[in-house]
Amino acid sequence: MLCCRTLLWALCASFLQPGRTHSPTETAPEDPILIEFCRIDKVLCHNADELLSFEAVMSIHKQMDDDANGNVDVEESDEFLREDLNYHDPTAKHSTFHGEDKLISVEDLWNSWKTSEVYNWTVDEVAQWLITYVELPQYEETFRKLQLSGRDMPRLAIANATMTGTLLKMTDRSQRQKLQLKALDTVLFGPPLLTRHNHLKDFMLVVSIVIGVGGCWFAYIQNRYSKDHMKKMMKDLEGLHRAEQSLHDLQERLQKAQEEHRTVEVEKVHLEKKLQNEISLAKQEAHRLRELREGTENELSRQKYAEQELEQVRMALKNAEKELESHSNWSAPEALQKWLQLTHEVEVQYYNIKKQNAEKQLLLAKEGAEKIKKKRNTLFGTFHVAHSSSLDDVDHKILTAKQALSEVTAALRERLHRWQQIETLCGFQIVNNPGLHALMAALNIDPSLMGVSRPAPTHFIMSDDLDDLDEEIISPITMQSPNLSSLRQRHVDSQLALGSQRLVEGYLVSQSEATPQIHYRPSKGPESLRFGVFPPVRD
Structure with missing residues (x-):
């Protein structure tokens, strides 16, 4: 070759x-x-x-x-x-x-x-x-x-x-x-x-293809992870919205119940005034009949007027019995009512602080969610969100706000139920009161004894157990009284029974031989108003 x-x-x-x-x-x-x-x-x-x-x-x-x-x-x-x-x-x-x-x-x-x-x-x-x-x-x-x-x-x-x-x-x-x-x-x-450089270019081409495919796969994985995380965050945000709505509904029901309670109290005051007016009218009528009896010389006329006077006294006693039945047999001291009202107002201040903190956390969570939505609308927003810690931060804020709202709602329900039971047992109003400053003035409490003035804590978490409220007392200067009605205190007319007794005793004076004598003997209950008619004493 x-x-x-x-x-x-x-x-x-x-x-x-x-x-x-x-x-x-x-x-x-x-x-x-x-x-x-x-x-x-x-x-x-x-x-x-x-x-x-x-x-x-x-x-x-x-x-x-x-x-x-x-x-x-x-x-x-x-x-x-x-x-x-x-x-x-x-x-x-x-x-x-x-x-x-x-x-x-x-x-x-x-x-x-x-x-x-x-x-x-x-x-x-x-x-x-x-x-x-x-x-x-x-x-x-x-x-x-x-x-x-x-x-x-x-x-x-x-x-x-x-x-x-x-x-x-x-x-x-x-x-x-x-x-x-x-x-x-x-x-x-x-x-x-x-x-x-043919082999070098081939190698660089292969490396570029591998990097490109790997980058596309990584971007796909991150995009899917970002979407899944966003779905989870939106579900948490919806749960947070439901918790906020539940708290709002509960507050509306509370306000409605307070309005109904105030209406009942006003009606009760009107009823008591009506009973007192009826008693006054009966008293005046008895007094008028007494004067007529004393000015009548005829024995039969005096006896007739005495019977009418006795009938008026019986009506007054029945009204007094009805009024006494409306009150409980046991009456708590007025000072206890004021101290319980003061305790309720202090607890309300702690609840308001907790509620404000929950609302702040809710606002932060909403702002974070809005920022995430705005970032996703940009060119590289999804990629940036997937590689940053903003999703985790917003998710944590949403869960924290949701937990805070749940705690506030549970605390509100527990507080309402507890104070309703206390009011039922004591027989007087506690939730409806004159306000914190009026109660402190009535009890002669120095504001400095309530604690040193300081700004309200930004992160205050109150447990459901309210027995620890005396450990942290906020100065009344920094606390605002809740927006409640000034018509709050229920007065117990402790002098009603004494007035009825004086009314009866005023008529139990010595009369003539034909005048019947009324004997009043108080006992321990509303049924204690007992009376009897004795035969006239002859000279």
Whole structure:
């Protein structure tokens, strides 16, 4: 195979130099090309393939050396790059071609070619160069059959009709010119960057694809996590809204119950006044009948008036019994009522503080949720929200506000039930009272004894057990009285029984022999109003 290849290149050489009829190994000693080649490179001068490559390098040098002085200067190389290779900015190529030597001879060009990376290319590398750089993959099979390696590259860089037409069978002139220019560029300036960094670019492309796919997957996971977290946060926010609505409804029911309670109290006061008026009328009627009886001389008339007077007294006693039945048998001291009312007002202040803190936490949670919604509407809002701790912070605020509202609602229900039971047992009003300052004035309490004036704590959590209220007492100066009605105190008419007794005793004076005597004997209950008619005492 090698022998056939040598004969084939010898045939090519005969076409290049028509006067040469022998093989390179049989060339006459007086051949100037062989002599020059042996002078430059004694080791390779007897190799036929290397001789053909040397002739091609000499042809390239001659093409660049316009003045034929044997050296290629900077101007000649610049003109060659611009006109023959069509480089518009040959500055970078100058540094590669000339280096520090401004004059390039045939020997310099040959030595530069021998040290080039392309010189040691294999057949596969040349075929890859043909496909990727020259972009003529249809001739790959021909290149492989001819076993063209990197050492044969100079022969492709010169205009050789036998090489391109006969051996490579290129019929298209543009393809021949393209192959020649690419080969010339490779011989003069080394392997192209595309071929040199092909593996690096492939590696970078693979890495970029992996990073892109990983980034898309990570963004998808974070987006899904953000959506799930937002759904959970919205559910918590809805629960918080329901808790707020429950507290609002409970407060409305409390206000309605207080209004009904005040209405009942007003009706009760009116009823008591009505009973007192009836008693006063009965008293006045009895007094009038007494005067008529005393002014009548007839015994029968006096007896008649006495019976009418007795009937009026009985009616007054029945009204007094009804009024006494409306009161409980046991009456608590008035001071106890005021102290219980004061205790209730202090507890209300603690409840208001707890309620204000819960409302602040609710407001913070709502503001955080609104900020999250606004951020999600921006371009990178979802990605930013997913990687920040704002979701966790808002979720924590929502849960805290929800718990605070639940505690406030439970405390309100417990307080209402407890004080209702206390009012039922004591028989007087506690929730409806004159207010904190009026109670302190009535009990002669110094405001300084209630504690030193200080700002209300921003984070005050009150337990459901209200027995610890005496440990932290807020100054009454900093507390505002609740908006309650001033008509609050229920008066126990303790003098009603005494007034009835005085009414009866006023009529139990000594009368004439025909006048019946009334005896009043008090006992321990409403049934204690007992009376009897005794026969008149005769003189």
